[in-house]
Amino acid sequence: MESAVQFGWSSRFDDGWRKGPWTPQEDKLLVEHVNLHGEGRWNSVSRLTGLKRSGKSCRLRWVNYLRPDLKRGKITPHEETIILELHARWGNRWSTIARSLPGRTDNEIKNYWRTHFKKGKPTCRNSDKTRARSRFIRHQQEQQNQHLQHQDLQPQQPQQQLQLQHTAAMAQEIQEMAAYMFPAPYNMFQNIGEHLNVGSTSEEGSPEDGPEMAWGNLWNLDDVNDARDAAGEDIGGFSFGG
């Protein structure tokens, strides 16, 4: 008979179900089960595999951690942009947002949002803000470096043209959304089309300014916060940072 101690300090049993962090053995059992029977019928997992985990726990572990199509690693600035846009549109519908980000889970997006953009933690101080700013600047620099390297290597491909079209569509949506959310003088999205170098202005823009770089330049959220702080007000119920 297993004991909670055997699985570590935080493991415990509740109503016969084991709780706490999953062990590699448990992961293996669950993966084997899904490979054999497919996803679903989570409540039968414990009966068929001997796992002392509830169906809910099994499903969560599979969806958030064991699924083979999960994308590991940090949220990219581009993904961050999408998250912000979709959250502005749909609110806290994390699973809906996650569907637009292949390989990312609702839990991951939810955590990311709470860490980076959720407002009003009383413990949040200026140092948080400074660190967030530094982190974002780093994001931008990395993104720009990646973009420059990418452009050095390749001429523009049809796929990139598709991306440009997609970017233009998103720019249009964000522009409309931002006009509502960020009244002047906070609205840094007003000329997003020009910054993104897409749509009607794309032929005039310089070839060095691709959409990726523009997205990076776009999301200097602290500017919004600074303006908001200076004005001592909230902007449209849309909250950034501490």
Add this chain to the structure above:
DNA sequence: AATCGTCCCAACCGCACTCTC
């Protein structure tokens, strides 16, 4: 080196919805 505060993420909980009988 020690302490403290924050970040990050895995996991749990409760509720609501859907499905099956």
Add this chain to the structure above:
DNA sequence: AGAGAGTGCGGTTGGGACGAT
């Protein structure tokens, strides 16, 4: 139609990692 089981979703919590002081 209605009850119970199964599933999905959003909110919340706990703790290790890491950087700042």
